[in-house]
Amino acid sequence: MTVKRSSWALPYLIFLILFVALPLVMIAVYAFRNPQTGAFTLENFAKFFSTPHDLNTFLYSIQVAFINTLLCLLIAYPAAWILSKSSFNRSKITVMLFILPMWINMLIRTLATVALFDFLKMPLGEGALYFGMVYNFLPFMIYPIYNSLEKLDNSYVEAAQDLGATPWKVFWKVTVPLSLPGVWSGVLMVFMPTISTFAIAELLTLNKVKLFGTTIQENINNGFWNYGSALALIMLLIIGLTTLISDEDSARDSEKGGLI
Amino acid sequence: MKKLLARGYLVVLLVILYAPILIIAIFSFTEAKVLGNWTGFSTKLYESLFTGGLGNSMVKAIENTITIGLLAALCSTMLGSVAAIGIHNMKGRGRKAITFLNDIPMLNPDIITGISLFILFVAVGVSQGYVTVLLAHISFCTPYVVLTVLPRLRMMNPNIYEAALDLGATPAQALRKVIIPQIRPSMISGFILAFTLSIDDFAVTLFTKGNRGLETLSTYIYADARKGGLTPELRPLMTLIFLAVLALLIIINIRSARNNKQKLIK
Known part of the structure; x- marks a missing residue:
C-alpha cells in the first residue's frame, strides 16, 4: 500500500515541472537567444554590459539594497532584543503588531508611505525611497532575529555572567553570535527582495529613481523578451549567490508560511 | 530608566x-x-467606492481578486494535500527532488516567478487572462499548502490507516474516513494561507494577466497610482483591505492557538 500512495505526489510533480521548472528553463533559453533569428548568442548579456544606463541601475540597486539591509539591521536588532526580553504574554501581542505589516500588500504600504509624505508636506525623492524601503522591509528583519533570540538558551548567558563577564561582553560574545542565524535569514529576506522590487521606487520618487526590477519589467513589457530574460537571469545569479553564502535552512525557517 | x-x-x-x-x-x-x-x-468616499464612476471597474477588480483567490486556494489545497500524502510516503531521491522543486516558488522573487511564467505562456502561445493568472497563483500557493499539511501527517499514527485497510476498507474509503479527517485542520489553515497569498499578490499577476483588461485589486491600484497618485476612493479601499487582512490573521492565530492547545491535551 505504501508504494502506491507515494505515487499520489505524481500530479503535483508534473505540475511543478510544467509551471515551476519549465518556466525557469525558458528564461535561460530566451536569455541566450537572438531576438530575430532565435540562434544561440551571448549578445543579450553583452548589451547589458555595454548599456551604461542599465548597468548603473543594476549597481545602484545593489547599493540601495545594501544600505536598506544595513538600516533595517541596525533598527531591527535592538527591537528584536527588547521584544525577546519582555514578559511573555504582552510581548506576544507586541510581536504580532510588528509582524502584521508583513501581510499587507507592499504596494499598499508604499502608497501609504507616499500618503504620509504628502501629509507631512515632505518632498518625495531619495529620502522617501529609503524611508519607504526600511518601512516595507523592517518586519522581515525583526521577525527572524526575534525568533533566534527567543530560542536562545538562557543558561549560556547565565554561565557567562557567573564566570564574570560584563553585560557588554555577554552581549557581544554570547548573545550576538548565537543570534547570527536569525540575522542571516533577516539579511536574506531584506537584501534579495530589495533588489527585485519594482514599482516601489517609482512611486516613492515620482519616477526619478529606477531600480533593476523596473528595468527588467520595462524590457519585458516593451517586447524585449530576450534581453529581459538575460537581465532576469543576472538577477537570479545574484540571488543564487546570496543564498549560497548564507545558511539555506535558516532562510526556510523564516519564510512567510511558517510564520503563524 | x-x-x-x-x-x-x-x-x-x-x-x-x-x-x-x-x-x-x-x-x-x-x-x-x-x-x-x-x-x-x-462617509461619501465609502459610498462612491461602490457606486461612483470608479465603481464599476473597481468592483470588477474586487470580484476578480476574490474569485481568483478562492479558486486558487481551493485548487492548491486539493493539489497540495494529495501531494503531501504522496510526499509523506516517499523516500530517497524522489522525495528530495520534489521538496526541492516545492521550495523554488517560495524562494524565488515574485518578479522572477512572474516573468518566467509570462515567457512560458508567450512561448507556448497561450493568450493570457483569467486562466493564466489562476494557474500562476496555484503555482506559488501550493508549496505553502504542502508545507502546512506535511507536519500534520507526520504527527499521524500510520497504524490507523493500516487498521482501516485490514478491517476491509478500500484505500479510497480509508482516505476519506481516516486520513482526511485527521489532516482537515491543516488543510483549512493551508486554504486560508493560500487565499491570503493570492489576494496579496501583485507582481505575478501583473505579468500573467495579459492585456485584455483583466485587473485584480493590486494591479488596479497600481494602474491608478501610476496615473497620478492616490485617488481619494483608494483611501477607504485600503482601509478595508487592512481590516480584512487583520481579520484573516486573527482567525489564523486563533486556529493555531486552538490546535496547540489540543496538542497539549493529547
Whole structure:
C-alpha cells in the first residue's frame, strides 16, 4: 500500500515541472537567444554590459539594497532584543503588531508611505525611497532575529555572567553570535527582495529613481523578451549567490508560511 | 530608566510603522481630494467606492481578486494535500527532488516567478487572462499548502490507516474516513494561507494577466497610482483591505492557538 500512495505526489510533480521548472528553463533559453533569428548568442548579456544606463541601475540597486539591509539591521536588532526580553504574554501581542505589516500588500504600504509624505508636506525623492524601503522591509528583519533570540538558551548567558563577564561582553560574545542565524535569514529576506522590487521606487520618487526590477519589467513589457530574460537571469545569479553564502535552512525557517 | 527607554523605542517604531495606515484610515472619512485636508466627517468616499464612476471597474477588480483567490486556494489545497500524502510516503531521491522543486516558488522573487511564467505562456502561445493568472497563483500557493499539511501527517499514527485497510476498507474509503479527517485542520489553515497569498499578490499577476483588461485589486491600484497618485476612493479601499487582512490573521492565530492547545491535551 505504501508504494502506491507515494505515487499520489505524481500530479503535483508534473505540475511543478510544467509551471515551476519549465518556466525557469525558458528564461535561460530566451536569455541566450537572438531576438530575430532565435540562434544561440551571448549578445543579450553583452548589451547589458555595454548599456551604461542599465548597468548603473543594476549597481545602484545593489547599493540601495545594501544600505536598506544595513538600516533595517541596525533598527531591527535592538527591537528584536527588547521584544525577546519582555514578559511573555504582552510581548506576544507586541510581536504580532510588528509582524502584521508583513501581510499587507507592499504596494499598499508604499502608497501609504507616499500618503504620509504628502501629509507631512515632505518632498518625495531619495529620502522617501529609503524611508519607504526600511518601512516595507523592517518586519522581515525583526521577525527572524526575534525568533533566534527567543530560542536562545538562557543558561549560556547565565554561565557567562557567573564566570564574570560584563553585560557588554555577554552581549557581544554570547548573545550576538548565537543570534547570527536569525540575522542571516533577516539579511536574506531584506537584501534579495530589495533588489527585485519594482514599482516601489517609482512611486516613492515620482519616477526619478529606477531600480533593476523596473528595468527588467520595462524590457519585458516593451517586447524585449530576450534581453529581459538575460537581465532576469543576472538577477537570479545574484540571488543564487546570496543564498549560497548564507545558511539555506535558516532562510526556510523564516519564510512567510511558517510564520503563524 | 533602562526599561522606559526600551519600551519607548518599541513605541516609536510602532507609531512609525502604523502612522501611514492610520492617516489613510482617518482621511478616508472626509471628502477632501488632497490628503491632509480635513473637510468634515463624511462617509461619501465609502459610498462612491461602490457606486461612483470608479465603481464599476473597481468592483470588477474586487470580484476578480476574490474569485481568483478562492479558486486558487481551493485548487492548491486539493493539489497540495494529495501531494503531501504522496510526499509523506516517499523516500530517497524522489522525495528530495520534489521538496526541492516545492521550495523554488517560495524562494524565488515574485518578479522572477512572474516573468518566467509570462515567457512560458508567450512561448507556448497561450493568450493570457483569467486562466493564466489562476494557474500562476496555484503555482506559488501550493508549496505553502504542502508545507502546512506535511507536519500534520507526520504527527499521524500510520497504524490507523493500516487498521482501516485490514478491517476491509478500500484505500479510497480509508482516505476519506481516516486520513482526511485527521489532516482537515491543516488543510483549512493551508486554504486560508493560500487565499491570503493570492489576494496579496501583485507582481505575478501583473505579468500573467495579459492585456485584455483583466485587473485584480493590486494591479488596479497600481494602474491608478501610476496615473497620478492616490485617488481619494483608494483611501477607504485600503482601509478595508487592512481590516480584512487583520481579520484573516486573527482567525489564523486563533486556529493555531486552538490546535496547540489540543496538542497539549493529547
